[in-house]
Amino acid sequence: MYYACQPMETSNMDLLEASFKAIKADTQLLFSSDWPHWDFDLPSAITKLPFIDDKAKRQTLGLNAARACSRWTCRRSTNNSERG
Numbered sequence: 001m002y003y004a005c006q007p008m009e010t011s012n013m014d015l016l017e018a019s020f021k022a023i024k025a026d027t028q029l030l031f032s033s034d035w036p037h038w039d040f041d042l043p044s045a046i047t048k049l050p051f052i053d054d055k056a057k058r059q060t061l062g063l064n065a066a067r068a069c070s071r072w073t074c075r076r077s078t079n080n081s082e083r084g
Contacts (some may be wrong), residue, residue, distance in 0.1 A: 025052070
């Protein structure tokens with residue numbers, strides 16, 4: 001299961017950190033900006049978080065989405081090839 005992170009509330013960093021741990025954000029969180037809404041998040045909302053390492057930041061900002069999409073694409077092409 002994947003999760004999106006917008007909008008990110010940073011008023012309680014302890015709660016945000018606990019939420020990231022609970023959902024296994026390093027492998028399951030997908031960055032979403034929600035642009036053009038007035039309360040959108042820039043990528044710096046992730047890069048400035050003090051409690052996740054650089055690898056988790058890269059994964060959240062793109063690598064998790066790439067992995068999720070490649071899994072979906074593989075399943076889709078397998079299903080299409082079965083149709084014949």
